[in-house]
Amino acid sequence: MANLSTNFLGIKSPNPFWLASAPPTDKAYNVVRAFQAGWGGVVWKTLGEAGPPVVNVSGPRYGAIWGADRRLLGLNNIELITDRDLEINLQEIKQVKRDWKDRAVVVSLMVPCQEDSWKAILARVEETEADGIELNFGCPHGMSERGMGAAVGQVPEYIEMVARWCKQNTRMPVIVKLTPNITDIRYPARAAKKGGADAVSLINTISSITSVNLDSFSPEPSIDGKGSHGGYCGPAVKPIALNMVAEIARDAETRGLPISGIGGVTTWRDAAEFIALGCGTVQVCTAAMTYGFKVVQEMIDGLSEWMDRKGHRSLADFQGRAVGNVTDWQYLNLNYVTKAHIDQELCIKCGRCHIACEDTSHQAITAEKGGVRHFEVKDEECVGCNLCVNVCPVENCITMVPMRKGATDPRTGRKVTGDYGNWTQHPNNPMSCKAAE
Amino acid sequence: MALHTRKGGSGRAVSAMGLSKAQIAANFSDLHPPLDAHEARVESDRCYFCHDAPCMTACPTTIDIPLFIREINTGNPDGAARTIFMQNILGGMCARVCPTETLCEQACVRNVAEGKPVKIGLLQRYATDHLMEQKRQPFARAKATGKRVAVVGAGPAGLACAHRLALHGHAVEMFEARKKPGGLNEYGIAAYKATDDFARREAAYVMGVGGIKVNYGKALGKNLKLEKLRRDFDAVFLGVGLQGVNALGLSGEDGPGVDDAVDYIAELRQASDLTKLKVGKKIAVVGGGMTAIDIAVQSKLLGAEEVMILYRRAQAKMGASPFEQELAKSKGVVIHHNLMPVKVKKKAGRMAALICERTTERNGKVTGTGKRVEFPCDVVFKAIGQTYTDPTGGVLRLEKGRILADAERRTSLPGVWAGGDCVYGGKDLTVASVDDGRRAADSIHAALMG
Numbered sequence: 001m002a003n004l005s006t007n008f009l010g011i012k013s014p015n016p017f018w019l020a021s022a023p024p025t026d027k028a029y030n031v032v033r034a035f036q037a038g039w040g041g042v043v044w045k046t047l048g049e050a051g052p053p054v055v056n057v058s059g060p061r062y063g064a065i066w067g068a069d070r071r072l073l074g075l076n077n078i079e080l081i082t083d084r085d086l087e088i089n090l091q092e093i094k095q096v097k098r099d100w101k102d103r104a105v106v107v108s109l110m111v112p113c114q115e116d117s118w119k120a121i122l123a124r125v126e127e128t129e130a131d132g133i134e135l136n137f138g139c140p141h142g143m144s145e146r147g148m149g150a151a152v153g154q155v156p157e158y159i160e161m162v163a164r165w166c167k168q169n170t171r172m173p174v175i176v177k178l179t180p181n182i183t184d185i186r187y188p189a190r191a192a193k194k195g196g197a198d199a200v201s202l203i204n205t206i207s208s209i210t211s212v213n214l215d216s217f218s219p220e221p222s223i224d225g226k227g228s229h230g231g232y233c234g235p236a237v238k239p240i241a242l243n244m245v246a247e248i249a250r251d252a253e254t255r256g257l258p259i260s261g262i263g264g265v266t267t268w269r270d271a272a273e274f275i276a277l278g279c280g281t282v283q284v285c286t287a288a289m290t291y292g293f294k295v296v297q298e299m300i301d302g303l304s305e306w307m308d309r310k311g312h313r314s315l316a317d318f319q320g321r322a323v324g325n326v327t328d329w330q331y332l333n334l335n336y337v338t339k340a341h342i343d344q345e346l347c348i349k350c351g352r353c354h355i356a357c358e359d360t361s362h363q364a365i366t367a368e369k370g371g372v373r374h375f376e377v378k379d380e381e382c383v384g385c386n387l388c389v390n391v392c393p394v395e396n397c398i399t400m401v402p403m404r405k406g407a408t409d410p411r412t413g414r415k416v417t418g419d420y421g422n423w424t425q426h427p428n429n430p431m432s433c434k435a436a437e
Numbered sequence: 438m439a440l441h442t443r444k445g446g447s448g449r450a451v452s453a454m455g456l457s458k459a460q461i462a463a464n465f466s467d468l469h470p471p472l473d474a475h476e477a478r479v480e481s482d483r484c485y486f487c488h489d490a491p492c493m494t495a496c497p498t499t500i501d502i503p504l505f506i507r508e509i510n511t512g513n514p515d516g517a518a519r520t521i522f523m524q525n526i527l528g529g530m531c532a533r534v535c536p537t538e539t540l541c542e543q544a545c546v547r548n549v550a551e552g553k554p555v556k557i558g559l560l561q562r563y564a565t566d567h568l569m570e571q572k573r574q575p576f577a578r579a580k581a582t583g584k585r586v587a588v589v590g591a592g593p594a595g596l597a598c599a600h601r602l603a604l605h606g607h608a609v610e611m612f613e614a615r616k617k618p619g620g621l622n623e624y625g626i627a628a629y630k631a632t633d634d635f636a637r638r639e640a641a642y643v644m645g646v647g648g649i650k651v652n653y654g655k656a657l658g659k660n661l662k663l664e665k666l667r668r669d670f671d672a673v674f675l676g677v678g679l680q681g682v683n684a685l686g687l688s689g690e691d692g693p694g695v696d697d698a699v700d701y702i703a704e705l706r707q708a709s710d711l712t713k714l715k716v717g718k719k720i721a722v723v724g725g726g727m728t729a730i731d732i733a734v735q736s737k738l739l740g741a742e743e744v745m746i747l748y749r750r751a752q753a754k755m756g757a758s759p760f761e762q763e764l765a766k767s768k769g770v771v772i773h774h775n776l777m778p779v780k781v782k783k784k785a786g787r788m789a790a791l792i793c794e795r796t797t798e799r800n801g802k803v804t805g806t807g808k809r810v811e812f813p814c815d816v817v818f819k820a821i822g823q824t825y826t827d828p829t830g831g832v833l834r835l836e837k838g839r840i841l842a843d844a845e846r847r848t849s850l851p852g853v854w855a856g857g858d859c860v861y862g863g864k865d866l867t868v869a870s871v872d873d874g875r876r877a878a879d880s881i882h883a884a885l886m887g
């Protein structure tokens with residue numbers, strides 16, 4: 001059996017599956033249930049400063065989009081940080097950590113942007129013996145209007161400053177949680193590192209309006225006829241999260257900075273992908289909120305099964321293995337030629353590949369042959385774009401087959417040389433490095 | 438238990454089986470109960486929105502199936518209904534009676550993919566019911582053209598033709614021999630396929646478009662002449678169906694105890710209280726098509742003790758689809774193959790048994806083997822096909838006993854179109870008749886306005 005245990009900044013957990021700071025981690029009751037179900041760790045729902053807690057709306061806080069059969073694909077929320085009393089939260093954290101020594105308990109924090117506020121709360125959290133802290137610079141709604149959350153996360157200088165305060169005022173490892181609501185994720189990540197943060201976690205939710213009610217003309221979720229943008233998460237955000245993780249993992253300035261990957265992790269496969277892009281742990285919110293804590297059992301089993309199959313004995317065996325393969329477009333091999341190929345045995349003749357290619361791509365798939373429905377790729381037209389693969393309802397029915405070295409691409413008439421050649425060297429590129437005359 | 442002797446007909450001694458009202462109601466409830474909104478949503482999600490969809494090609498009326506299913510899925514069932522009605526104004530009945538397992542659903546790519554087609558029929562019913570329940574018409578008529586068209590027969594073909602003509606702005610007058618519209622929808626379709634008086638409600642909905650006048654009790658060839666219709670109207674459409682039945686060719690077949698399946702079904706369909714309808718105890722049905730299945734199943738549901746279907750060829754040749762054969766078997770009907778009736782056996786003037794001969798098939802021809810089998814029974818139903826009986830005085834060219842019509846459903850006589858079961862080369866299905874009616878109407882419109 002593969003070893004799933006993790007050591008992230010010295011924080012140990014039996015598996016890399018942590019619950020992200022959110023409703024599933026708002027109380028001891030939930031967290032204990034999560035640990036019973038097998039979760040490796042939690043990031044406690046974000047705590048605010050002492051005093052009267054924040055107040056949530058009493059109307060709906062979630063909006064959603066669905067796929068086929070109402071499968072939840074994207075969730076949006078307008079919830080704030082914890083609305084429970086700080087003291088109660090701290091007591092519960094302490095008790096839970098005491099009872100579950102082998103699990104990771106990290107505390108998420110968000111207080112006003114003054115050193116004293118941070119100092120005060122850090123001291124209180126240390127008393128709980130929690131394993132670490134996560135600075136919530138991510139919440140895109142509500143708290144950001146009060147100068148916290150994403151309002152901090154969008155200004156690299158603030159990130160650096162607050163990270164530094166925290167490092168100076170606590171012995172606990174500091175994770176900075178990044179907001180995706182910026183134009184280039186590398187800047188806030190670099191700032192966190194500069195401030196001395198031990199790790200970054202990302203992504204927090206994406207500013208979003210999930211839908212508009214066409215009777216009331218209010219955005220959803222609607223609070224007495226009005227709506228506000230919320231934070232988007234769930235399977236739909238995974239591609240955005242993966243890219244942001246990859247950007248940080250391969251950036252010269254932040255390379256090697258530990259990352260806890262968050263955003264749309266729903267299955268073991270998603271987790272493996274985040275880890276392959278360099279993450280040391282993953283955090284999950286929506287999947288747990290959709291299916292309950294039991295989903296972690298599929299994640300643990302699926303991951304270890306896959307690792308066994310591939311011969312990875314520990315997470316370290318494949319952590320970061322995909323980072324080196326993320327590159328800039330200009331370095332992609334333009335001499336690599338593929339053609340779509342349809343497996344006629346698997347084809348159910350729905351015609352989706354044909355119409356997609358015919359109407360919106362390169363007119364490279366037939367619709368009939370000898371008067372009967374027949375879908376076949378015309379190699380002389382196929383540019384290898386892969387659209388047909390993505391619209392075909394039957395898995396593995398259409399595959400992209402690389403052309404052999406020495407073969408001639410019937411579309412271009414050019415021979416496949418097997419040599420690597422990218423845009424920086426391409427004759428059509430006015431900036432290409434020309435060979436010396 | 439009261440003993441009723443049938444008036445008229447063959448006067449056989451059979452009685453009602455004394456099933457309770459509740460049992461009858463349960464037996465004759467909807468064969469395929471409708472989908473609710475949630476089920477429709479889930480089912481419509483399964484459609485791939487195929488290009489040049491095979492289901493659409495397989496539909497005789499070429500309904501844009503992927504489009505209407507997508508409309509259901511996006512919360513627009515009324516738009517879906519309009520998409521259906523555009524091609525098939527009897528889409529509601531077709532959703533209930535089409536043998537989808539040999540039409541659209543057989544062609545559905547999900548049938549190929551996983552043996553489970555999208556439930557096109559039930560989705561069609563969901564959409565059409567949704568609009569019809571609001572009593573909203575799908576389309577408005579074009580401005581009046583001043584042209585008048587006579588439509589003879591108010592079955593599926595006639596109704597579809599009349600509706601499309603009315604939409605085009607023509608004034609339509611229908612002539613129907615019976616007292617009610619609907620043709621076999623009203624008198625022939627199995628009761629559990631068109632529950633809650635659907636045939637009547639649908640006919641009213643179709644004629645609700647306006648511009649259609651119906652004259653009941655007007656039978657061409659009896660109190661109505663084609664010559665006069667041709668004189669009085671700009672065009673004539675004939676949708677008179679099949680009014681004759683094939684004979685077994687046995688002595689004693691006209692006596693008591695032998696009946697036409699279609700006559701009995703018509704009686705069943707019109708009965709106000711099925712608990713009072715007379716049923717045989719042991720019934721032998723001769724035939725292998727839809728009608729044979731329908732009479733057998735309904736007899737069983739009415740309480741008959743034993744029902745068997747005797748078909749003269751091998752099972753693979755049966756006109757009834759595998760689904761229908763299964764339905765019959767699930768109701769306790771026994772299906773025998775390779776048997777042909779040779780003699781009716783009577784005792785004291787009453788039906789006692791049907792004597793059959795085993796058959797084999799050589800080069801498609803059925804021949805007796807000489808081996809006889811006796812099937813004791815008190816009622817024999819003939820379900821071996823219906824025939825066209827000409828009400829026009831022989832003025833139309835026929836082909837194999839039915840009216841010859843071209844692709845636009847023009848007959849050999851100028852100004853006369855025909856469609857439905859009465860024309861040659863059709864499928865003898867409700868949906869095919871609707872297609873004929875619509876095609877003919879479009880052709881008439883083109884001819885009148887051209």
Ligand SMILES: Cc1cc2nc3c(=O)[nH]c(=O)nc-3n(C[C@H](O)[C@H](O)[C@H](O)COP(=O)(O)OP(=O)(O)OC[C@H]3O[C@@H](n4cnc5c(N)ncnc54)[C@H](O)[C@@H]3O)c2cc1C
Binds near residue numbers: 612731858867870
């Ligand atoms: C028992 C039975 C079960 C069936 N089940 C199914 C089924 O499940 N699914 C399916 O798709 N199909 C089924 N069919 C076939 C289907 O009912 C017919 O194909 C369809 O009804 C034909 O339509 P039509 O308009 O051509 O004729 P009809 O429905 O027969 O209508 C003809 C109309 O014309 C009238 N008429 C006849 N002669 C004259 C005249 N001289 N003057 C004036 N009016 C006249 C008749 O009274 C009738 O109203 C079944 C048929 C039978 C007999």
Ligand SMILES: Cc1cc2nc3c(=O)[nH]c(=O)nc-3n(C[C@H](O)[C@H](O)[C@H](O)COP(=O)(O)O)c2cc1C
Binds near residue numbers: 136284
């Ligand atoms: C209802 C809700 C409340 C959340 N509250 C917080 C929070 O208090 N602090 C925080 O750092 N992130 C919060 N998040 C963001 C999640 O921790 C997580 O970053 C995000 O949902 C993406 O992960 P997912 O796709 O697995 O849901 C919240 C998310 C949801 C759905």
Ligand code: SF4
Binds near residue numbers: 340357365383387
């Ligand atoms: S890969 Fe692209 S171009 Fe080639 S057949 Fe598929 S859709 Fe068409």
Ligand code: SF4
Binds near residue numbers: 350351353375397
């Ligand atoms: S999309 Fe796939 S299943 Fe459909 S026709 Fe194309 S290859 Fe066949």
Ligand code: SF4
Binds near residue numbers: 483485487502544557
């Ligand atoms: S064949 Fe099936 S999946 Fe394709 S459009 Fe028709 S109903 Fe939908």
